[in-house]
């Protein structure tokens with residue numbers, strides 16, 4: 064295989080963006096992608112429901128700073144602003160009273176204030192949260208359903224560093240389709256995992272099953288979990304600080320279980336948010352009938368999402384159907400059509416939804432932003448500053464790291480020219 068200036072590992076949002084930035088900077092590159100498609104965790108499929116459904120990212124968060132948003136607008140795609148307030152709250156099978164709904168909203172504000180004023184040494188988000196129905200519901204929405212992890216596994220410092228993601232939009236055509244459109248002109252070697260990166264050579268040598276490519280630098284966009292599992296062997300070993308950082312940024316989990324509901328809207332309106340708060344943290348959030356499609360998209364987050372994934376699709380679909388029946392009556396069953404369950408934990412080259420720092424380990428993100436030996440660079444959602452965990456953030460991270468690599472290669476070229484004189 065031909066030598067290039069830069070190898071990019073992964074053709075998700077970060078890798079595609081890095082490639083486009085390197086091209087603008089006039090550098091040569093090769094992108095290797097383990098899967099047989101581009102987009103990574105951005106993936107729209109019409110396979111399950113005959114309409115676009117986002118298996119991975121769906122909300123265009125922080126639309127005012129999200130580079131995908133103006134592209135969707137310019138392409139004339141159907142966009143819908145979605146305010147993420149819980150419209151319908153249930154405690155198990157019981158509809159919450161108006162007072163309880165108001166208490167949950169108040170708890171939401173209270174949690175924000177507690178976070179703002181937090182000074183203690185206990186970095187677990189759970190240490191901030193008082194017990195009680197309303198606070199639990201607010202914490203569920205912000206923790207497992209948003210951050211993908213249970214409150215006792217979320218670092219307060221990490222949580223605080225993440226931006227408020229308003230304004231949020233959906234696109235009918237699909238966020239994954241938008242990323243695929245963005246990356247369509249990037250040459251990518253699909254189904255080609257990088258197995259090994261040698262860096263005791265000049266530059267780096269990236270080993271795949273189809274050959275080895277040498278480059279001056281490599282940008283690795285694989286998730287921290289993929290790296291912690293040593294899917295890529297680094298030789299020599301990476302510094303302990305970097306390797307520990309992979310472990311300190313474990314992947315949270317968000318499992319989607321969409322159900323087709325035909326012939327009824329259950330008294331709900333398109334895009335309503337419905338949260339069922341249950342004991343034992345077996346909570347479910349539903350995005351109801353987006354774009355007036357016959358779909359109720361169930362979301363389960365955190366530890367319970369890993370458990371449901373392990374139980375399998377049939378168990379997951381039954382669980383969600385039963386919960387809807389518990390609220391709207393057994394008649395619902397007659398209206399349920401096609402269904403599926405996402406399984407990001409089982410995707411070998413992703414291994415979860417997105418990274419959340421362990422309590423006390425928020426520093427891990429900064430460590431991974433340091434290149435190793437000025438030639439191994441990391442990028443992706445885990446390193447996206449205040450837009451961590453988002454697809455737009457992943458793209459901005461890929462672009463920023465590509466600019467860093469280009470600047471560094473330009474500097475080393477200048478040094479070489481100076482030495483020649």
Ligand SMILES: Cc1cc2nc3c(=O)[nH]c(=O)nc-3n(C[C@H](O)[C@H](O)[C@H](O)COP(=O)(O)OP(=O)(O)OC[C@H]3O[C@@H](n4cnc5c(N)ncnc54)[C@H](O)[C@@H]3O)c2cc1C
Pocket residue numbers: 072073074075076077078095096097098101102103104105118119120121122123124255256257258284285286289294295317318319405407412413415416417442443444445452453454455457
């Ligand atoms: C269920 C779910 C819901 C989400 N919802 C939202 C949302 O609503 N809005 C939002 O903004 N974000 C959301 N996200 C997060 C968003 O999808 C990710 O933050 C973003 O897509 C990550 O992009 P990335 O490029 O950093 O990583 P990835 O998309 O994971 O790309 C990395 C790529 O590297 C490849 N790879 C890994 N190892 C190797 C190797 N050894 N060799 C070659 N290739 C390799 C992988 O196959 C992958 O394609 C969601 C994620 C999930 C899972």
